[in-house]
Amino acid sequence: MATVDVDLPHVKDDDPHHHGPAKGLGRWLFTTNHKDIGSMYLIFSLCMFMIGGIMALIIRAELFQPGLQLVEPNFFNQMTTMHGLIMVFGAVMPAFVGLANWMIPMQIGAPDMALPRMNNWSFWILPFAFLILLSSLFMPGGAPNFGWTFYAPLSTTYAPESVTFFIFGVHIMGASSIMGAINIIATILNMRAPGMTLMKMPMFTWTWLITAFLLIAVMPVLAGVVTMMLMDIHFGTSFFNAAGGGDPVLFQHVFWFFGHPEVYIMILPAFGIISEIIPTFARKRLFGYSSMVYAVASIALLSFVVWAHHMFTVGMPLVGEVFFMFATMLIAVPTGVKVFNWVATMFRGSMTFETPMLFAIAFVVLFTIGGFSGLMLAIAPADFQYHDTYFVVAHFHYVLVPGAIFSIMAAAYYWLPKWTGHQLNETMGKVHFWLSFVGVNITFFPMHFVGLAGMPRRIPDYALQFADFNSMASVGAFIFGFSQLVFIYNIIQNVRVGEKATAQVWEGAHGLEWTVPSPAPYHTFSTPPKVD
Amino acid sequence: MTKAITLALSLLAVPAWADWQVNMNEGVTAISREVFDLHMLIFWICVAIGIAVFGVMFYSIFKFRKSKGAVAEHWHENTTVEVLWTVIPFVILIGMAVPATATLMDMYDTSEADVDIQITGYQWKWRYQYLDEDIDFFSNLSTPREEIMNAQAKNANYLLEVDNPLVIPANKKVRFLITANDVIHSWWVPHFAVKKDAIPGFINESWVKVEEPGVYRGQCTELCGKDHGFMPVVVEVKSEEDYAKWVADQKAMKLAMAGEASKQFSMDELLAKGEGVYQATCAGCHQLNGQGIPGAFPAITGSSIATGSIDGHIDIVVNGKAGTAMQAFKEQLSAVDIAAVVTYQRNALGNSVGDMVQPSAIQK
């Protein structure tokens, strides 16, 4: 990341006509301030993370022992579906948008986002989208039970009544993501401080710029696929119904055309966060900044041509299987190689291991394990044995939980002193880290074994040979689940109490956001900073 | 209260047969061994790369610590190193792609098969039709509901056992034509390395040539609704002679069944047979006690159909009810079974209508 040696005199932001935030509920309902909206996104994401987490615990409690103990199969399917939807669209994506809202303006020296009112609106439709989705749990026929990938015809002809609520929920989430992406691109391209050229932008802003383009390209396709579903269910068309000339495999193609870029949307901002944190605590500039920028841009483009590796067993002709296998293996190079950049940054650095750095290192190690299992899944003939088993569940949980979620936690611990103005309680941070690290591995590593041994995914009960590893996974899930309460305690504690944090906060930190005092005043960079 | 008991019971019922299988099944066919070798090759490559990468990383974590006085250097770019660590994985990938493509091509072998079997996925059971012989049967989960509800200890093949397994000859190429009746299912036998999606309205094909006779178990691997976890696949591989004998037996049994349909049964025979059919086929939705699930599946006890006109009762069992989960059991149950289960539903589960049905009265 380009060092920005800003020798800006320490200006206390107290010009007279400055007005602080409004008082009471109005502040949060009508705010157009990127910091308040960022906080609301992060709090919303934390709540969704808890709700999704409870569903995960219900799933793991049922799978603790062979036999049906807690829930009947149809409700179990509702839990797996809602767990997936809430974690993907409710916890991970809003958290990254919240971090973007907080940090991008401060990192590029902009006073606020380019379209503040749209920013407010794209947040406030999210809680209602998830109210619509969660209310379907209490409807006759229950919540959606067809998996977060909602394959037709299970999600169209054989779906419960509440599928229409699911469709409208997804429409609103998509609209919120698209507006958020437009806002971020407009801010980054048009509102950088003079001197803050594209070449000097921090890595978090770069990855978010590219993620925003990905969002604009694929969220409309997701809206398209759910609209086709709506037409199939209510208006008698046959997009996915073989009787009327449609094709269920068409659904899978259109869904995964959205699906694969979506998984990159969930990991590129994490690359950005880790590329901010490791240089700070290694006290050494990010190795190969330009390679990172170019690679992330090429990943965005290449992520559009590999979607069918999710469909190797659907019955594609040989040419298709071999094409998508080669394409998937080829794009694994620019993605996987980025891990070497982080290791090279740490090499010959001078490291200290506060909580953000611990989460970042855990990200690099465990995300790489998820990357390796991903590479194994790319091999089509072997995928015939892995597809839709717990090996795939282990793969995507390793890239998402120690991947995206750990990077969000690292970002929280890294920037909280800047947001709240209080130093972090290091020991409690480490308690949370080690509990989560142990919990995540006990939960998801045994899933590799039961997946290879032949346990399919999305089943409420299993044969006896999978019993032991499943009970281990369930114990791990409860450890990981309850250790998030420590995370909530740390956040609340940090907001309320703790010694005063300096503007610099971390010794090795670089970037415009560290030139403003901690806690960051309500309006920062009203007068653009001079970046040499 | 009952939930507490079942919970306690399940904790006590220590799985009789703990198993810590950590790796993929090597399988019993040439293809499955090829896939296993490919899997292990790529696994070891990943382990090697992992050791290299994490080695450097943990080395730098321990060596370059601020507390040990390490001072950070200032270089932050070296394109030659970067080109190197991009080309090496690229070459490794090509090394992996060659055997992978070879295995994939072997899998797509379209040579003539000795036996062709149509596999149709239904909501929550499989149907096997032998194209060359006139054999056609359904394969339902046969694990008793008491085991699933933890009222009884679980047997070794819990959830992986069916009433009519698919029977194929050993050392012969058997070709599967896979399709579905309602939603997408997926037919998978880990020991064959055969997994193909069953898609309604379309046909897929796969094949297997098994070397060792034996019983091989798999499961449906695409979410297909409520009982997705309860529609296993069991394939019994017999030697060629046993297979020929089995085909002959099947044909003889079919003739006997036709004869039996014209036989007259007593009430007790019908009730006994009916109870078995009810538990295997109907209890999934209407529940063991016939109470059903309010709002989802109607109760049999005191139902207007089960206590109403006998023809209406037969019609709904034979032709099902369109637009609901009540399937047409015409093809799934023999005339004898339908007569028995209708009689059972009218004279048990709290109903006592008193009339009975003979198989001859069921026209399919």
Next chain:
Amino acid sequence: MHEQVKTKRLVVRLATAAVLMFGFGFALVPLYEVFCDITGLNGKNFNEGPAAISSVDRSRTVKIQFVTVNPADMPWEFRPNERTMRVFPGEDKVTAFYAKNPTPEWMVAQAVPSVTPSEAAPYLHKVNCFCFDRQPLEAGADTEMPLVFVIDPDLPRHISTITLSYALYDLTDNQKVTQSSHNNDKGRASL
């Protein structure tokens, strides 16, 4: 202010890009049909009507199997008259499928073809097929539905068996205007 104008222009461009991508999502449907037709993906093929095939290749025979599926409790009896045929590529062949409507009401059905291996789909020409249009049947009536087909001689040599499957779908409810006497309650009951 200059920056306002630049932002407004950029936002309009990005919004149109989003709308275009929404359109692209729907354009994937016809694109998919074209892609299927060329590659025979998913066993679909649309080469219907007389095929301009002159020569008959008598050097090899191809085994063609016929398979039928009654999806979603379609009550009709539906089976091929001949289960398997051995044909020369390039030779016109005729066969028929038997269908019977055992229910006490008028019904109409649509057969959906599918070919495996999908590589062979572009080489199977259906000159005349009952799957081209809907097949109505009175209560209790039955019929023989014809199929005339020819296999293209330049079918790749490594393909020795082709399976043609038909799924017979019941289209009675959205075809019929009046509610039939048979009170088949079409209400959507929850699953």
Next chain:
Amino acid sequence: MKDWLRAFASVFAAFLGVQSEENRERDFQQGRFSVFVVAGIALTLGFLLTVYVLVKVVMSFV
């Protein structure tokens, strides 16, 4: 013409995930955004084509 060539070279380097500092500075100072978008899409289609040709070649060995 020169900056088209440079754009293609940079995008190709991006596909490999390797780029030097001074190339990047030159690209960001002189390069025009639209040129890079066209180069990116063209090279993605090129990537598609090369993989397809590679598949056909590999399959012909059967």
